[in-house]
Amino acid sequence: MKESMFDVSLRELKELLLRMSDLVERSIEIATTALEQQDPHSVHKVFSLEKQINQCHLMVDAQCLNLLALQQPLAKDLRLIVAIIKINTDLERMGDQAVNIATNTERYLKQPPIKPLVDLPCMFAEVRAMVRETFTCFVQNDVALARSVVKRDDRVDALKHKIFLDTLEVIKSDPAKIEQGLSLILVARNLERLGDHATNIAEDVIFAVTGEDIRHAPRVETMIY
Amino acid sequence: MSILHAKNIHAYFGTNHIVKGISLETEPHQVTAIIGPSGCGKSTFIRCLNRLHEETPGARAEGSVIIDGENIYGERVDPVSIRRKVGMVFQKPNPFPGMSIFDNVIIGLRLTGEKNKEVLASVAEESLKDAALWDEVKDKLKTPGTSLSGGQQQRLCIARALAVEPKILLMDEPTSALDPIATSKIEDLLSKLKKKVGIIIVTHNMQQAARISDTTAFALMGELIESGPTSSIFTAPRMQQTEKYITGRFG
Numbered sequence: 001m002k003e004s005m006f007d008v009s010l011r012e013l014k015e016l017l018l019r020m021s022d023l024v025e026r027s028i029e030i031a032t033t034a035l036e037q038q039d040p041h042s043v044h045k046v047f048s049l050e051k052q053i054n055q056c057h058l059m060v061d062a063q064c065l066n067l068l069a070l071q072q073p074l075a076k077d078l079r080l081i082v083a084i085i086k087i088n089t090d091l092e093r094m095g096d097q098a099v100n101i102a103t104n105t106e107r108y109l110k111q112p113p114i115k116p117l118v119d120l121p122c123m124f125a126e127v128r129a130m131v132r133e134t135f136t137c138f139v140q141n142d143v144a145l146a147r148s149v150v151k152r153d154d155r156v157d158a159l160k161h162k163i164f165l166d167t168l169e170v171i172k173s174d175p176a177k178i179e180q181g182l183s184l185i186l187v188a189r190n191l192e193r194l195g196d197h198a199t200n201i202a203e204d205v206i207f208a209v210t211g212e213d214i215r216h217a218p219r220v221e222t223m224i225y
Numbered sequence: 226m227s228i229l230h231a232k233n234i235h236a237y238f239g240t241n242h243i244v245k246g247i248s249l250e251t252e253p254h255q256v257t258a259i260i261g262p263s264g265c266g267k268s269t270f271i272r273c274l275n276r277l278h279e280e281t282p283g284a285r286a287e288g289s290v291i292i293d294g295e296n297i298y299g300e301r302v303d304p305v306s307i308r309r310k311v312g313m314v315f316q317k318p319n320p321f322p323g324m325s326i327f328d329n330v331i332i333g334l335r336l337t338g339e340k341n342k343e344v345l346a347s348v349a350e351e352s353l354k355d356a357a358l359w360d361e362v363k364d365k366l367k368t369p370g371t372s373l374s375g376g377q378q379q380r381l382c383i384a385r386a387l388a389v390e391p392k393i394l395l396m397d398e399p400t401s402a403l404d405p406i407a408t409s410k411i412e413d414l415l416s417k418l419k420k421k422v423g424i425i426i427v428t429h430n431m432q433q434a435a436r437i438s439d440t441t442a443f444a445l446m447g448e449l450i451e452s453g454p455t456s457s458i459f460t461a462p463r464m465q466q467t468e469k470y471i472t473g474r475f476g
């Protein structure tokens with residue numbers, strides 16, 4: 001069947017969203033690598049990426065508004081556009097969180113490291129993988145993958161908790177390390193938020209594809225333990 | 226309790242099997258919309274709901290339609306009495322030519338033998354008010370119905386149908402010949418009318434079905450594919466064919 005005008009606009013909208021998610025992924029990559037390798041020289045790139053992400057944010061919203069007004073989509077088309085509007089918000093906030101990580105990294109690296117980073121690199125890897133999987137499930141309409149992303153968020157939360165406690169111990173033993181310790185805690189918090197946004201996106205993908213709204217549903221895991 | 230329950234309706238034109246076993250139940254105070262591609266048998270189906278279909282030479286219907294606990298296809302049922310219970314409004318407004326606005330509204334009642342002038346006048350007023358036409362015509366009730374605008378004529382036909390106090394009003398694409406303003410007047414009217422009568426409306430305009438109906442049924446090639454709450458049909462239909470049709474990706 002020939003692609004209708006609506007299908008063309010929808011495809012272009014999805015492509016724009018993918019460009020945006022690519023920018024988000026790169027900025028997370030740069031910000032976390034800087035802290036991991038204790039090398040702040042490339043964090044400025046995160047700030048310029050964030051400006052591009054904001055541009056996309058506006059463009060996606062404008063295109064969604066147009067499609068809603070002019071094409072009055074229904075059923076799965078309507079769900080997809082509503083999902084894209086929400087995903088767009090999450091992506092923009094993810095860009096902001098990458099900036100926060102970059103800023104906290106810069107502050108942290110102004111002085112010699114206060115401790116070897118053990119759990120933080122694990123959390124970096126976890127969150128990056130989660131973000132990549134989220135974008136993959138959006139591109140491929142992969143509901144099973146989206147559900148596994150949602151579950152993965154528990155591990156990110158657990159790592160954040162551990163980093164909070166460990167860093168707190170370091171600070172307690174040496175008040176001179178408070179400022180840097182706080183930077184690490186903030187980074188863990190930024191990463192946790194990234195995980196939350198990735199989870200939101202995965203939930204939106206599930207909604208767009210199946211019509212099922214899984215938000216706020218009690219998870220089996222939390223019911224058993 | 227359903228107000229109308231059509232069970233396994235089959236309809237034929239000669240040997241052409243057009244409606245193939247449609248069942249549909251409608252609730253009181255609800256608008257039920259029937260959507261589907263042109264030629265799928267929507268008009269034929271709703272014409273079975275007041276036994277109008279069989280008036281076409283060579284046409285025949287099977288199945289049962291329960292209204293008020295009575296099967297309108299029962300043996301001793303008079304089709305004319307059914308059409309009082311189940312009113313109909315067509316695509317093209319069809320006020321009776323040569324008849325005043327007033328006479329158009331009360332013709333049904335007159336045919337049943339009502340002669341009391343006061344009764345006729347009060348029914349005309351009430352019906353025209355229910356059809357949201359009273360204010361526009363109250364000073365010219367004696368002028369011909371055909372002198373009104375298209376939208377007003379359609380509301381006149383609605384008033385005419387309401388005057389005999391039907392249980393159910395069937396509407397076959399009632400706004401397809403009207404401009405957007407006249408259309409929205411009728412759509413607004415339906416949301417009030419449904420408090421009095423059950424409404425079944427055939428429409429090819431999906432946005433209209435979405436705006437005005439409580440339940441939507443999707444028909445395809447003489448069969449009912451899916452029916453359910455309008456909000457779920459238009460956001461997350463269960464059947465692939467419904468999805469394809471309402472997203473315009475049919476065929």
Ligand SMILES: Nc1ncnc2c1ncn2[C@@H]1O[C@H](COP(=O)(O)OP(=O)(O)O)[C@@H](O)[C@H]1O
Pocket residue numbers: 238241243261262263264265266267268269270281
């Ligand atoms: N009076 C008639 N005589 C013979 N065939 C008819 C007649 N009216 C409709 N049909 C056929 O019945 C089928 C369904 O028509 P209809 O119920 O009007 O469809 P819809 O209202 O969904 O557009 C069509 O194929 C049409 O050609």
Ligand SMILES: [Mg+2]
Pocket residue numbers: 267268269397427
């Ligand atoms: Mg028709």
